[in-house]
Amino acid sequence: MGARLPGPRGRWLSGNLEAFDQDRLGFLSRAREEFGDLVRFDSRTTIVNDVDLAGIVLRGPDSRFQITEDFVQRKLxxxxxxxxxxxxxxxxxxxxxxxxxxxxxxxxxxxxxxxxxxxxxxxxxxxxxxxxxxxxxxxxxxxxxxxxxxxxxxxxxxxxxxxxxxxxxxxxxxxxxxxxxxxxxxxxxxxxxxxxxxxxxxxxxxxxxxxxxxxxxxxxxxxxxxxxxxxxxxxxxxxxxxxxxxxxxxxxxxxxxxxxxxxxxxxxxxxxxxxxxxxxxxxxxxxxxxxxxxxxxxxxxxxxxxWLLARRSACEVELGGRRFASGHHFIISPYVLGRDERRVPQPTSFRPARWQELPAPAASLxxxxxxxxxxxxxxxxxxxxxxxxxxxxxxxxxxxxxxxxxxxxxxxxxxxxxxxxxxxxxxxxxxxxxxxxxxxxxxxxxxxxxxx
The missing domain is CATH 1.10.630.10 (Cytochrome P450)
Structure with a gap:
């Protein structure tokens, strides 16, 4: 709610679904680079690209953010x-x-x-x-x-x-x-x-x-x-x-x-x-x-x-200074978060020593x-x-x-x-x-x- 979040414009009727399906990891990575921590995928879905904001969604109190389907995609x-x-x-x-x-x-x-x-x-x-x-x-x-x-x-x-x-x-x-x-x-x-x-x-x-x-x-x-x-x-x-x-x-x-x-x-x-x-x-x-x-x-x-996690708000919620209606969808990509150069130096390099140093990376989920x-x-x-x-x-x-x-x-x-x-x-x-x-x-x- 409030001012519209930035995000890729998408195409008429299909929105961003086609671009996402053609290159899912690339789409999400570009969305973070071009539009920031909260990105509009469509009117009901927001991409969360910051590990701290992702933590709020994943660990939100009082079950504000929920998984609403079981592993066979049955609505709960x-x-x-x-x-x-x-x-x-x-x-x-x-x-x-x-x-x-x-x-x-x-x-x-x-x-x-x-x-x-x-x-x-x-x-x-x-x-x-x-x-x-x-x-x-x-x-x-x-x-x-x-x-x-x-x-x-x-x-x-x-x-x-x-x-x-x-x-x-x-x-x-x-x-x-x-x-x-x-x-x-x-x-x-x-x-x-x-x-x-x-x-x-x-x-x-x-x-x-x-x-x-x-x-x-x-x-x-x-x-x-x-x-x-x-x-x-x-x-x-x-x-x-x-x-x-x-x-x-x-x-x-x-x-x-x-x-x-x-x-x-x-x-x-x-x-x-x-x-x-x-x-x-x-x-x-x-x-x-x-x-x-x-x-x-x-x-x-x-x-x-x-590589992708999804949650749905059970009530009206605030995230990153924005308010979202009940039933809004949030998607989080551990793949994208783990390669955030703001949190992980040389993010595409395989460097195990980083996990034996202090502080260890916080962006991996x-x-x-x-x-x-x-x-x-x-x-x-x-x-x-x-x-x-x-x-x-x-x-x-x-x-x-x-x-x-x-x-x-x-x-x-x-x-x-x-x-x-x-x-x-x-x-x-x-x-x-x-x-x-x-x-x-x-x-x-x-x-x-x-x-x-």
Missing amino acids: TAAEIDSILRGRVLLNPGLRRSVVAGMRPVVERLTGEALAATSTEAVDPVPVLEQVTSRAVAAYYFGSDGAALPAMCSALLDALSEVIGNPFALPATWRTSARRRIAERHRALVCLVIELLQARIRDAHGYDDGAALVVRSAAKSTASVTTERLANLVIGAMLAGHRVPAAAASWLLMSLADHPHELEAVRSELDAGRDPSAPAHEARHPHPSPHLLACIRETLRLYPPT PFGSGPHGCPGSDLATVMLATIASVALDRFDLERGEGDVVPDPRTTLLPHGLRLRFLLRRTETAPGPSGDLPALTTALPRPGAGSAA
């Missing part, structure tokens, strides 16, 4: 939004750093098997690593019962990719063939997860997995959360653990392959921190090295897989922030650190030919990336482990670490 009522926020707390005990650290042996073994299976060919690492991340997260939540879940999550994500991020997609209420596929795959996944949760509700202490911990947390909670709501919370966590960390790990390996000095610095720290008493193929590096963590943070700053921020940031960090540790410890990395272009159609993916994994030490080559259930024996007992 006010009661459902409140229920989801209260229900998300039930995931927290199983996502604490001390608990998810126990995933390292499983992720390490899956990574070793997956990379060795590429047979030194130059491959797109994203689908290879999706097999690692999706299987590890499904095993964490459901142990051997979760063997069917990665394929079902992949099928749902494939259906969602047809409409999510497509500005010209028909409304979610329209029963198109794409929407029917989403609904059918989501319902099949919900039914299976509810069945698995009900088994744990009947015997919560008979299972030692993440889902049992969620069930025990729900039993202790004063909030009333249905089994279907619990199922969707867990499904959301599994979907987030499928493609997003695989994309992030691919960007990380690319960045290290492109910067041999940083790669060798990480490798030296891994060698120095190796546990010589650990059995072969088990977690040799119990704690991520400081330089590897810095490389992870720098990669997430440059290439945040979740790869996991979002506030009540809707990603609760699995520690889990993602464990997976990224473990994947990188295995890749550098056991393999030499080589970049394939061709340019790499960030693809922001859904998750930010490294389009055109090809990596070759050449075995360094034959004695560390993973042997056959059989089916996934054999891997889950290394999973932690979530309840044992939940008090940390």
Whole structure:
């Protein structure tokens, strides 16, 4: 409200949608450079290009800024939004750093098997690593019962990719063939997860997995959360653990392959921190090295897989000296914020040392922030650190030919990336482990670490 915000003029009828769809990252970057911190996208949507203003939107008090759709783009009522926020707390005990650290042996073994299976060919690492991340997260939540879940999550994500991020997609209420596929795959996944949760509700202490911990947390909670709501919370966590960390790990390996000095610095720290008493193929590096963590943070700053965040005002709000009506949409790009030269010197350079200096950059929001921020940031960090540790410890990395272009159609993916994994030490080559259930024996007992 008040004077009109500056912004690109757009075209008649389509406004800025066509220009945005043709070059999403470029459109948003140019909007910040040309028009500043608050940019008019259209009469109902504002782009937020300042990290402090973004923090107000993401962490706004009294739920003034909300997510109003679930992960299948179904509109949420006010009661459902409140229920989801209260229900998300039930995931927290199983996502604490001390608990998810126990995933390292499983992720390490899956990574070793997956990379060795590429047979030194130059491959797109994203689908290879999706097999690692999706299987590890499904095993964490459901142990051997979760063997069917990665394929079902992949099928749902494939259906969602047809409409999510497509500005010209028909409304979610329209029963198109794409929407029917989403609904059918989501319902099949919900039914299976509810069945698995009900088994744990009947015997919560008979299972030692993440889902049992969620069930025990729900039993202790004063909030009333249905089994279907619990199922969707867990499904959301599994979907987030499928493609997003695989994309992030691919960007990380690319960045290290492109910067041999940083790669060798990480490798030296891994060698120095190796546990010589650990059995072969088990977690040799119990704690991520400081330089590897810095490389992870720098990669997430440059290439945040979740590159766009959206919120909607639940009432009239003020932001940056401007007033906006109830129902106004705000979009925030962690990709753009992380490359703001006002906050990050040499913003396009891969310089992990900046995360070991004071003050560390404040403009990076790869996991979002506030009540809707990603609760699995520690889990993602464990997976990224473990994947990188295995890749550098056991393999030499080589970049394939061709340019790499960030693809922001859904998750930010490294389009055109090809990596070759050449075995360094034959004695560390993973042997056959059989089916996934054999891997889950290394999973932690979530309840044992939940008090940390």
